[in-house]
Amino acid sequence: MDTLIILFVLPLLIIFSYLFDAFARKTKFPSVILLMLTGIGVRAITSAYGYDELGFLDNLIPVLGTIGLILIVLEGALELEISKEKSTLILKGFLAALIILILNIVALQLIFTYLFQMERQLATLSAIPLAIISSAVAIPSAASLLKQDREFVVYESTFSDILGIMIFNYALRQFEAQEDLIGATPLVSLFLQILGVIVISIAITYVLYRLIRQIEHHVKFFLILALLILVYAFGKFFHLPALVTIFIFGIFLSNVKNLLPRFLIRYLDQEKTENELREFHILTAESTFIVRTFFFLFFGFSIQLSDFNSIEPVLYGVLIIGIMLLLRYLYFTATTFRVKPSSLVYLSPRGLISILLFIQLKEVSFIDLSISPIDERVLLIVILSSMLVMLMGTLKKSKPMELENEVEEDAPHTLELNTENTATENTTEEPLN
Secondary structure (H helix, E strand, O other): OHHHHHHHHHHHHHHHHHHHHHHHHHHOOOOOHHHHHHHHHHHHHHHEEEEEEEEOHHHHHHHHHHHHHHHHHHHHHHHHHOOHHHHHHHHHHHHHHHHHHHEEEHHHHHHHHOHHHHHHHHHHHHHHHOOOHHHHHHHHOOOOHHHHHHHHHHHHHHHHHHHHHHHHHHHHHHHHHHOOOHHHHHHHHHHHHHHHHHHHHHHHHHHHHHHHHHHOOOHHHHHHHHHHHHHHHHHHHOOOHHHHHHHHHHHHHOOHHHHOOOHHHHOOHHHHHHHHHHHHHHHHHHHHHHHHHHHHHHHHOOOOOHHHHOOHHHHHHHHHHHHHHHHHHHHHHHHOOOOOOOOHHHHHOOHHHHHHHHHOOOOOOOHHHHHOOOHHHHHHHHHHHHHHHHHHHHHHHOOOOHHHHHHHHHHHHHHHHHOHHHHOOOOOOOOOO
16 A cells, blocks of 8 residues: 555544544544444445455454553553542442353353353353453443442443453463363462462562653653553463553552552652653553554454345344343342432443454364354444443433532532542642531
8 A cells, every 4th residue: 555545544544533532522422333333434445446455454453452452451440549438339340340240251151052052162252252341432431420420330341341351361271271160279270360460460560660750761651551561461471360460550550649658658759740640641541542543443444244144143242232231230220229220231332352352262273263153243233232222321311510510519528539620630628527
């Protein structure tokens, strides 16, 4: 392809993605859908002109997806605020992510095994990606909800990402070793492995934080991102849950004042530290935006409309979405004692991680995806359907931000939890009695 054409196309794609994102903020319509539809449309045009040499996408999409995954988990962790006041909300988010994830995996695995006549290992490995909530889509889409619901979505979707990937890698290792998926020995081994990774992650986090504090060069945040990607690569090579390291690093950076002892905080230049963390957060968000843009564009570009030559993928996708929504509704009904579904029921979109894990399944030697009825077409239907359901749910249930502000003005005791008030961003609030 001519260099001049590329120089025209790449900036235009980024501009369109920015416009899609602005449109999404105004209308609540997920920008990811627009990116994928753009990719599908461009593919249809290029195919009409006979350009179908797209072998490079097979290697490019997984790389972009992996980098996007690291950035999404890091950005999600940077959004989390750890404090005693939020401990209950964090626990609720973790339990919701874990329980709903396991319920979805078990239900889909049973349906794939007994209804679709899929082999058990293939059914389990196909069910896990479909059960994971996409934090990259859920978090921006929750912007119009009340503050507590927004924070719950951040916790739940971030934990769903990390737990889902850990369960997927665990199941992959167990099946590859031809061992039982559930048993005392493998579960204890997994627990000890996670514990070891947490200890190593804390040490790596300390080293990286010291680097941020001591590097005087004007370019240092991309160095930190490069080191994090390298840590993830080593973890993946040794089959370790390296995303835990990314998550712990992000949590630590966003909660330095809450996690460090007071005698250490006194030695920090808090104003400089906060400015650096703000810069790092901005860099992470913008890097995530770029990677996500090209990932979903290329994913849409890899899809051909001619592949949808039957109605079966649509029926399978709708069935999967129906089951997941039902389980999610039952969970929130049982935990909140409310029969009427809340807006949180609808906020369970699928996205980048589901795509990335499906791509990873193609590299697994002991399963045959060519005979599986759950393929990329079904995955696309599930992703689009989950986002449309989320859109309808948020438009119907969400309350405008003005109402939230009124509620917060009428309830002064909640002001200490408000971290988004731009008028007091640079001031120190006194605790309210």
